Amino acid sequence: MGVxxxxxxxxxxxxxSTVSLVLNKKKNVSEETRQKVMRVIEALDYHPHRIARGxxxxxxxxxxxxxxxxxxxxxxxxxTKVFLGTEFEARAHHYYMLLTTVNGSFRKNKHIPRFLxxxxxxxxxxxxxxxxxLIEYIRKTKTPFVFVDFLPKTGAVSAVLIDNVDGARQAVSxxxxxxxxxxxxxxxxxxxxxxxxxxxxxxxxxxxxxxxVDENLIVADEPSTAFEDGYNAMCKxxxxxxxFSGLFAGNDxxxxxxxxxxxxxxxxxxxxxxxxxxxxxxNDLMIEPNLTTVHVDKVELGAxxxxxxxxxxxxxxxxxxxxxxxxxxxxxxxxxVSIK
Amino acid sequence: MGVxxxxxxxxxxxxxSTVSLVLNKKKNVSEETRQKVMRVIEALDYHPHRIARGxxxxxxxxxxxxxxxxxxxxxxxxxTKVFLGTEFEARAHHYYMLLTTVNGSFRKNKHIPRFLxxxxxxxxxxxxxxxxxLIEYIRKTKTPFVFVDFLPKTGAVSAVLIDNVDGARQAVSxxxxxxxxxxxxxxxxxxxxxxxxxxxxxxxxxxxxxxxVDENLIVADEPSTAFEDGYNAMCKxxxxxxxFSGLFAGNDxxxxxxxxxxxxxxxxxxxxxxxxxxxxxxNDLMIEPNLTTVHVDKVELGAxxxxxxxxxxxxxxxxxxxxxxxxxxxxxxxxxVSIK
DNA sequence: CCATTCTATCGAAACGTTTCGATTATTTAA
DNA sequence: TTAAATAATCGAAACGTTTCGATAGAATGG
Numbered sequence: 001m002g003v004x005x006x007x008x009x010x011x012x013x014x015x016x017s018t019v020s021l022v023l024n025k026k027k028n029v030s031e032e033t034r035q036k037v038m039r040v041i042e043a044l045d046y047h048p049h050r051i052a053r054g055x056x057x058x059x060x061x062x063x064x065x066x067x068x069x070x071x072x073x074x075x076x077x078x079x080t081k082v083f084l085g086t087e088f089e090a091r092a093h094h095y096y097m098l099l100t101t102v103n104g105s106f107r108k109n110k111h112i113p114r115f116l117x118x119x120x121x122x123x124x125x126x127x128x129x130x131x132x133x134l135i136e137y138i139r140k141t142k143t144p145f146v147f148v149d150f151l152p153k154t155g156a157v158s159a160v161l162i163d164n165v166d167g168a169r170q171a172v173s174x175x176x177x178x179x180x181x182x183x184x185x186x187x188x189x190x191x192x193x194x195x196x197x198x199x200x201x202x203x204x205x206x207x208x209x210x211x212x213v214d215e216n217l218i219v220a221d222e223p224s225t226a227f228e229d230g231y232n233a234m235c236k237x238x239x240x241x242x243x244f245s246g247l248f249a250g251n252d253x254x255x256x257x258x259x260x261x262x263x264x265x266x267x268x269x270x271x272x273x274x275x276x277x278x279x280x281x282x283n284d285l286m287i288e289p290n291l292t293t294v295h296v297d298k299v300e301l302g303a304x305x306x307x308x309x310x311x312x313x314x315x316x317x318x319x320x321x322x323x324x325x326x327x328x329x330x331x332x333x334x335x336x337v338s339i340k
Numbered sequence: 341m342g343v344x345x346x347x348x349x350x351x352x353x354x355x356x357s358t359v360s361l362v363l364n365k366k367k368n369v370s371e372e373t374r375q376k377v378m379r380v381i382e383a384l385d386y387h388p389h390r391i392a393r394g395x396x397x398x399x400x401x402x403x404x405x406x407x408x409x410x411x412x413x414x415x416x417x418x419x420t421k422v423f424l425g426t427e428f429e430a431r432a433h434h435y436y437m438l439l440t441t442v443n444g445s446f447r448k449n450k451h452i453p454r455f456l457x458x459x460x461x462x463x464x465x466x467x468x469x470x471x472x473x474l475i476e477y478i479r480k481t482k483t484p485f486v487f488v489d490f491l492p493k494t495g496a497v498s499a500v501l502i503d504n505v506d507g508a509r510q511a512v513s514x515x516x517x518x519x520x521x522x523x524x525x526x527x528x529x530x531x532x533x534x535x536x537x538x539x540x541x542x543x544x545x546x547x548x549x550x551x552x553v554d555e556n557l558i559v560a561d562e563p564s565t566a567f568e569d570g571y572n573a574m575c576k577x578x579x580x581x582x583x584f585s586g587l588f589a590g591n592d593x594x595x596x597x598x599x600x601x602x603x604x605x606x607x608x609x610x611x612x613x614x615x616x617x618x619x620x621x622x623n624d625l626m627i628e629p630n631l632t633t634v635h636v637d638k639v640e641l642g643a644x645x646x647x648x649x650x651x652x653x654x655x656x657x658x659x660x661x662x663x664x665x666x667x668x669x670x671x672x673x674x675x676x677v678s679i680k
Numbered sequence: 681c682c683a684t685t686c687t688a689t690c691g692a693a694a695c696g697t698t699t700c701g702a703t704t705a706t707t708t709a710a
Numbered sequence: 711t712t713a714a715a716t717a718a719t720c721g722a723a724a725c726g727t728t729t730c731g732a733t734a735g736a737a738t739g740g
Contacts, residue, residue, distance in 0.1 A: 002459060004725095004726060004727085005726065005727065006726080014689075014690085015689065015690045015691075016690085016691085016726095016727085016728095017689075017690060017691075017692095017728080017729080017730095018688085018689060018690075020727070020728060020729080021688095021689085021728095021729095023727095023728095024728080027687095028686090028687060028688060028689085029687095029688070029689085030687085030688060030689090033688080033689085047457040047458055048458065048726080048727070049458060049459055049725090049726055049727070050455075050458035050459065050460040051391055051394040051395050051400060051459070051460065051725085051726080051727090052395055052695095052725065052726030052727040052728090053726075053727050053728075054391040054394075054395075054695090054727085055391050055392055055394075055395050055694095055695045055696070055697085055725085055726080055727070055728090056694075056695055056726075056727040056728040056729080057695085057727075057728055057729090058695075058728095060390075060391060061460075062436075077417060077420070077622075080417070080420055080424070084420070087439050091440065094454070096402075096438045096439075096455065096460075097438075097439065098436040098437075098438075099427050099436075099437065100431065114434070115390075115436065117387040118387055118388065118389060118390035119342060119389055119390065119391070120390040120391065120401075120436075227625075227626060256626050260626075263628070282417075282623075283622075283623040283626060283627075285567075286567060286596050286600070286623060286627060287623075287626060287627060288603070288628065342696095344695095344696060344697085345696065345697065346696080354719075354720085355719065355720045355721075356696095356697085356698095356720085356721085357698080357699080357700095357719075357720060357721075357722095358718085358719060358720075360697070360698060360699080361698095361699095361718095361719085363697095363698095364698080367717090368716090368717060368718060368719085369717095369718070369719085370717085370718060370719090373718080373719085388696080388697070389695090389696055389697070391695085391696080391697090392695065392696030392697040392698090392725095393696075393697050393698075394697085394725090395695085395696080395697070395698090395724090395725045395726070395727085396696075396697040396698040396699080396724075396725055397697075397698055397699090397725085398698095398725075
């Protein structure tokens, strides 16, 4: 039905292979015939058939995105943004993204993503806590892969990570500079590297400011990092009766949960407590007071991962290394700094 | 490298074609050989190569998702949710989704999505305001397609739509049942069928309740439907000085913008004004007061579209028709009804 | 001026399936 | 008992490219 390379060849009076050479910008084709072929391609509005090209060249034009189910259903659409970032960047490199989720109860030879089994991707992005068995499988298949916001315990990796330490430092030193020295931390899901590192960054920043760490000011044992977890954590903290005037939440969803809890207990933000979150999600601007937070460019995070992956695919071999995504504090009303 | 159908055939002692027949569950293969072949497939952990299968069967296993750029960058992640809904449902039918955006300044023969040119999809989902030229192109290629939350002006269509009329009716009659009879409407982007229909539904519901429509209570000329548009619209409405005690916003993002504006003007919700939104977005629960709204299951909307599309692909011909997604009012604090 | 290298082009195999028509074996009908 | 229909299996073509090795002609070197 559609026009094929054969049609182009015959109409241009050259062989199939010559057209292919032109299409793939290979050497050793005269400028003259190149132009002739190009004109015919234009005239016939020819576009190579992706599938056929794929079979011959052992290339798919697809990149897989593997995500754990629980991360995907997180209220906070963090990974959704990351995924969209990969979409945009992938398209710029002429790839399409194939998305799939795996769940925690992963069993080998059973739950391997279909696009891997069917050899339908040129590389994969791994986001969130991916089961070790799966990572091992991917390594075996020699498929290029890049981690996003996660690091496995072992093995050589290519990864793109948030600069959580720096973010936590910026958040905490913003609070100390405002004069706070009793600064609490609220977090959860400490299995996730990001949250763990944010807590570490918090401690480090305190020490750098000459403030000792008080474990009574830390609530980090919530199972997850959603709004409710923030709410619950804050309730625990308030129940302890310890004094604090600054609060650093592991992410914005939790920060907003804290806010709700504090409001219910007549603790005013920013008057009684200055609050800083992490992530910079959309509705930080829709709540009262607008939330001071550490901005994370999730879309860019995805884009960086794709760039790394495409580089590896082109190179034809694994390229080890980690890249940190810089983050930036954005100061809003919740830390009491008045903005014009 | 990988194990192919050839390996299975020789190990099972049958021909290539027999293995293929087994794989595709065709008739006329004896139970005995079927089992023998299946055992070998298991033993070798064979999985057919998607690309090769695609070339031979003229099938891609992919579904395209076409979206307008401006809709995609909308603050409110409506279409993102719809897309995820298609992802999940597509996977259940063993398809992968390929996403792309087109922009308003669409030119034929230039901005046609690559997956269409390269014949890399078995069907497409069209979300939002898709340029008519593109629709025409898709029709010509005989690619099955389904619209989501949009209807083109002309031609036979298969579409999945939100039951906006019913949603508006539920919203408005909730307000009238609470005793309000001065009910305002705030909307924008009236080019979009959904918003237009919500306004119509609002008027219809008023009339059904014996309340005449007062154009002074309607602000619908905002360019878009984001938070800011709601904010601006509400400012205009308040400036008019007309009295109202109920407010129906075209969507939740606008409703939240209204809320912000009212707060700045010391109009209290729900005490002075009872507010209902539309969509039921995540942070309706994170704002004060929690927003009464019309719940739209965006994920299900996407899933419905996929089911329709898969049906068409299987049938091998276009199937005309529209399906309405039922919606449901969820009552929260912003309409003043106290919930235990 | 001939041997060598280089350039441009081509033919054919290969990629891993599906599918169609042929073939053989088996059953059914007359 | 034989012709016809049916069931099971197979061989080969086809899908639309890329790529490798071959070939012929042009350029280069000694």
